[in-house]
Amino acid sequence: MSLRKTAVSGMFWTFGQQFGTQAIGFVISIVLARILIPEEFGLIGMISVFIGIGTSLVNSGLTQSLIRAPDPDQEDYSTVFFFNLAGSIIIYWVLFFTAPFIAVFFAQPALTEISRIYCLTFIISAFSDVQLTRLTKEMNFKLQLTIAIPSLIGSGLLGVFLAYMGYGVWSLVWMGVSQSFLSTVQLWIRTGWTPSLMFNIAKFRYHFKFGYKLTLSGLLDTIFTNIYQIIIGRFFLPAQVGFYTRADSLKQLPVSNISIALNKISYPLFASIQNDDARLKKGYKQIMQMVIFVIAPVLIFMGVLAEPLFGFLFTAKWLPAVPYFQILCLTGILYPLHAYNLNILNVKGRSDLFLKLEIIKKILVVILILVSIKFGILGLIWGQLFASVLAFFINTHYSGKFLKYNAWQQIKDIMPLILLAFVAGVFVWWLDYGLRDYPDIFRLISGGVVGLLIYLGLSLLFKIESFGEFKKIILR
Structure with missing residues (x-):
């Protein structure tokens, strides 16, 4: 095959x-x-x-x-x-x-x-x-x-x-x-x-x-x-841990589904072509763009519709988790990129570099926690977002050298997808604001359908390559 x-x-x-x-x-x-x-x-x-x-x-x-x-x-x-x-x-x-x-x-x-x-x-x-x-x-x-x-x-x-x-x-x-x-x-x-x-x-x-x-x-x-x-x-209090855990697990639903699924494929697949840098770079770029094409709008729409989403799924007793969830959704957009950049080090057999990067990132996280904890739980979560952005540049340091595909080139390839998702998210927010007195399920369906149509329409209008690749995979 x-x-x-x-x-x-x-x-x-x-x-x-x-x-x-x-x-x-x-x-x-x-x-x-x-x-x-x-x-x-x-x-x-x-x-x-x-x-x-x-x-x-x-x-x-x-x-x-x-x-x-x-x-x-x-x-x-x-x-x-x-x-x-x-x-x-x-x-x-x-x-x-x-x-x-x-x-x-x-x-x-x-x-x-x-x-x-x-x-x-x-x-x-x-x-x-x-x-x-x-x-x-x-x-x-x-x-x-x-x-x-x-x-x-x-x-x-x-x-x-x-x-x-x-x-x-x-x-x-x-x-x-x-x-x-x-x-x-x-x-x-x-x-x-x-x-x-x-x-x-x-x-x-x-x-x-x-x-x-x-x-x-x-x-x-x-x-x-x-x-x-x-x-x-x-x-x-334990309840605060429960709210954070619920927010993080809901954020991880699309993140883990897409990134872990692709990771199961990409690691053995990349391992089979580990000595062909040209094919490795091409495969990595395609997978990276495809996962961002899917995950960015999903997380942004979920963040915008967080209040009706939590109210409908978990009842009002879980609404204190909403602000945690909205910040974590932004953090989740970059999560797959961390995994794929580190995967390149694994298939190249450089687990030593993998470990080195992990140590550097964890020192950074400790510093950010010490700074942000004084601002409470929300301060901690904003610090987590900042750490995720910095970690992206750290993770791409060696993989960028192996593939000649550095952080700024990767950003250039994914930024149009993220911007399109944010534009569609603004329309969803505007629509949901007008529907705030309607039942939660109606707000979710209306916002989700409108956001999806706008995002796909913009992708077609601007001829986004990942949109075409995604259609081909679905058709197969």
């Missing part, structure tokens, strides 16, 4: 998986948000950083090395499997014994048992990480889709049932654990791969040499991605 056909096929199934699972998960989250209170979501938000740290350590970056390796064999896969499994058990017990300190830090006694149960997902997921990696390397996203959706539906139904029965935050805990369990069982049954009792030290060193830098980078990224939940949870 040609590179283009492989990309199109992969894009179809991975978008199906990403949008399918997110759509189902979104419906489940709406139901849960209407039953549970913000404080209960806030408790899960407080431990999200520890869950993320454990996940990064369990993965150890070795699975990324497997994807990048030209021809990994049974020894490669088995070696990584047993290392990840052993690591997951050690990490779980470390978190098990440190859980009381987490509870003391946030002044929430319930976090001790919540952390100990939720973190069982580390061990459960370690049993299936390699199977999932094999499917990604083979670009078999169709099978991933048919595994992910039943797992999500089953765990979601359990979570909703427990919430209706009055289990509160524990409905979220058991929903997370059951989703990992259902996914792992299916991956073992349906992929047909099982580990052999072997551990090759030489192969471990090969994968670890590449992967440990990604692990350190992932740890830094996890800590600082969740640092706002930590700061808010430490100095503000």
Whole structure:
């Protein structure tokens, strides 16, 4: 199969998986948000950083090395499997014994048992990480889709049932654990791969040499991605963590759907042409423009229509999250560009540069948090936006040199798309202002339809290249 056909096929199934699972998960989250209170979501938000740290350590970056390796064999896969499994058990017990300190830090006694149960997902997921990696390397996203959706539906139904029965935050805990369990069982049954009792030290060193830098980078990224939940949870009420977490998760809905789906395709795809800089640059530019073409108007329209959106989906008790969400929508526009620029370093085998950039960015984030926290939660979120803009220039430093495609050239290619989205967003805001006394659903439909028509009309008028590429993919 040609590179283009492989990309199109992969894009179809991975978008199906990403949008399918997110759509189902979104419906489940709406139901849960209407039953549970913000404080209960806030408790899960407080431990999200520890869950993320454990996940990064369990993965150890070795699975990324497997994807990048030209021809990994049974020894490669088995070696990584047993290392990840052993690591997951050690990490779980470390978190098990440190859980009381987490509870003391946030002044929430319930976090001790919540952390100990939720973190069982580390061990459960370690049993299936390699199977999932094999499917990604083979670009078999169709099978991933048919595994992910039943797992999500089953765990979601359990979570909703427990919430209706009055289990509160524990409905979220058991929903997370059951989703990992259902996914792992299916991956073992349906992929047909099982580990052999072997551990090759030489192969471990090969994968670890590449992967440990990604692990350190992932740890830094996890800590600082969740640092706002930590700061808010430490100095503000649990409800505020819930509002922030809800705003961030809704912002991530289009961001993660599009960027993660494309990332699943782009990484193995770019890895296959890692030595052809001309093709690599061309593929990167096309994917970058396409994702901005889709994600910029979605986030801007959602930000403009934030009030009716939160009121309709989550009820009035979640409206305090609206201003957080509007700022985070602006932050999310650049998020995919961070990932793709760093992906170039991975496929080039320069995980050392990846780690170096992560350290620089995290120092910057610490400085901005120290400056902005005096202005409250909104000050912290505005600081997050400023950090995202600066991070774009940092991330493009080395990838721009590899591809001869620097930050300013990238801005030149994406700025017309962002400007068109902002123009369409102004029309949506003007329309919604006149409809502010109408029902939320009417405001959402009217604003969304008008914004989409204006944006597509402007794209056609100005002959935006990404519009043509997007039409071709949809038609295929």
